Amino acid sequence: MSQVRLAGVIRESIVDGPGFRFVIFAQGCPHHCPGCHNPDTHDPAGGYDSDTGRLLAEFRKNPLLAGVTLSGGDPFLQARPLAELAEQVRALGKNVVTYTGYTIEYLMAHLDEHDGWRELLMETDVLIDGPFIAAEKSLMLRFRGSRNQRAIDPRASLAARTAVECDI
Numbered sequence: 001m002s003q004v005r006l007a008g009v010i011r012e013s014i015v016d017g018p019g020f021r022f023v024i025f026a027q028g029c030p031h032h033c034p035g036c037h038n039p040d041t042h043d044p045a046g047g048y049d050s051d052t053g054r055l056l057a058e059f060r061k062n063p064l065l066a067g068v069t070l071s072g073g074d075p076f077l078q079a080r081p082l083a084e085l086a087e088q089v090r091a092l093g094k095n096v097v098t099y100t101g102y103t104i105e106y107l108m109a110h111l112d113e114h115d116g117w118r119e120l121l122m123e124t125d126v127l128i129d130g131p132f133i134a135a136e137k138s139l140m141l142r143f144r145g146s147r148n149q150r151a152i153d154p155r156a157s158l159a160a161r162t163a164v165e166c167d168i
Contacts (some may be wrong), residue, residue: 001053002081008042017097019066022059026072031101035134039088041073052085067095079116095125121154
């Protein structure tokens, strides 16, 4: 298993994706969005070390979980180990939701420059993309903080080479 730097874990959440979710908050974020809900996750040196094997073991303890949500921070700063974890979660028949401050367009344009980005997109069922924008904040949005953020089907987007939105 691989090492990851975490800000924290929530073992049961209903606000971070559909169904009961196991939420992993990755440590480190380059976006520093004003009004961010998780500013303590920004410093890549913060948080604590864990490993994907331990996370998967914790996830497997609860058969009621629909899947894993990768949040942060930004999971794409630790894409390789989180892609490996996501692959194992999906092999169990569960789903993966990933939040990122990057847009799908940015991620696709820079796939070859970043280790694990393509793999994390391929192992993600729903990508919530885009930075949090305080002026666009809405409490009426399902699983999103601001109106600019979208629910994206990353595999369909990679195949089409353009953003393909989906329902969540």
